[in-house]
Amino acid sequence: MSLPTSTKAWVLTQYCTGPLSESENFALREFPIPELKDGEVLVKVQTIGLEPAMRPSYSLEKSYREPTPLNTPLWAFGVGEVVASKSDKLKTGAIAYGLFSMSQYHVAGPETPFLMPVDPKIGKQVLSLFAPPGLAAHVGLFEIGELKKGDTVLVSGAAGATGSIVIQIAKRVGAKKIIGIASKRKLDAVLADGADEAVAYDDDDFEEKLKKATGEDVNLYFENVGGKVLDAALGCMAAYGRIAVCGMISQYDSIGGDRNSFEGIKNIRYILTRRIKMQGYICSQVNDEAVPKAIKDLGAWAHDGSVKAAIYTHPDKGVEHCIKAFQGLLTGANTGKMTVDF
Ligand SMILES: NC(=O)c1ccc[n+]([C@@H]2O[C@H](COP(=O)([O-])OP(=O)(O)OC[C@H]3O[C@@H](n4cnc5c(N)ncnc54)[C@H](OP(=O)(O)O)[C@@H]3O)[C@@H](O)[C@H]2O)c1
Structure with missing residues (x-):
């Protein structure tokens, strides 16, 4: 050739x-x-x-x-x-x-x-598992969010590449309850990944439904979206909850442009009154061990079938x-x- x-x-x-x-x-x-x-x-x-x-x-x-x-x-x-x-x-x-x-x-x-x-058993899944989505899910849950068995876990962008893996890892670790936020048309995918409840951010009574689904008792919120979704999630945190800020996709198309096109956050006070720890991270920049550990775990979990991208x-x-x-x-x-x- x-x-x-x-x-x-x-x-x-x-x-x-x-x-x-x-x-x-x-x-x-x-x-x-x-x-x-x-x-x-x-x-x-x-x-x-x-x-x-x-x-x-x-x-x-x-x-x-x-x-x-x-x-x-x-x-x-x-x-x-x-x-x-x-x-x-x-x-x-x-x-x-x-x-x-x-x-x-x-x-x-x-x-x-x-x-x-x-690895032929992983195939194209490598583009998610060993790429930013899988690595960000693993690093965000364990290194930043300190995921523990028995946690109530909330994730936004739940039907996306990262959100889907977050749900599956949280399930594997034994979260008490997993709630995923997505658009109405993607709620089935969120439940199919193992979430206990799925809430639509494009429903009129989104905030109310989210409060009900979470019982305002979220120990770990995995943030992918920003804007009004972050605002609603802040009001659903338990005392001493952790927020791992992985992404804010709803705001990206405003970057470099008019600052008034970014959405403001009204519930920021909960960081104080509920004593929340909130941290942004880039999965490749947390520490030297985090990415190799994520690749090792995700490869093993893809093989045993507990995580599928x-x-x-x-x-x-x-x-x-x-x-x-x-x-x-x-x-x-x-x-x-x-x-x-x-
Ligand atoms: N920190 C890191 O190291 C790192 C690494 C990888 C990814 N990330 C971040 O993680 C996030 C998710 O990435 P991904 O690769 O999983 O992307 P993805 O597969 O495209 O998933 C993103 C999800 O967000 C939802 N979404 C998009 N626009 C939205 C809006 N305006 N409001 C609410 N939801 C919206 C989409 O579905 P629906 O709106 O239809 O529900 C989609 O399912 C991004 O913010 C990305 O930048 C960060």
């Missing part, structure tokens, strides 16, 4: 200042594929995963990560076939996983984060659909991990 000499890849052409636009902020460009150096492989990308965290890095706002450089292939976790190899570890024909790019082909090597062969495949196949799929991710089109097959 003759190898390609160039690849199409998405780049950012202009930083986002509000809801992103494919034509104004991005372009699909052709890049030459460099010759492989020792230790490197050429991967024909089969599937990529899209992460909400890409959105903050598409703006110039100061964050935990530098803004994405313009006109450079965008990062994305991917799975693909090794079609050329100068590596002892990944031979031609192997299926590899790693932090690749939004491209048809990606040159990976010793410097590529997470580069590893894909839900994978959502975007209906349109091909690199050209990545940005459309990403816009869908930011508006809740996916149930489970948003992926695009090439």
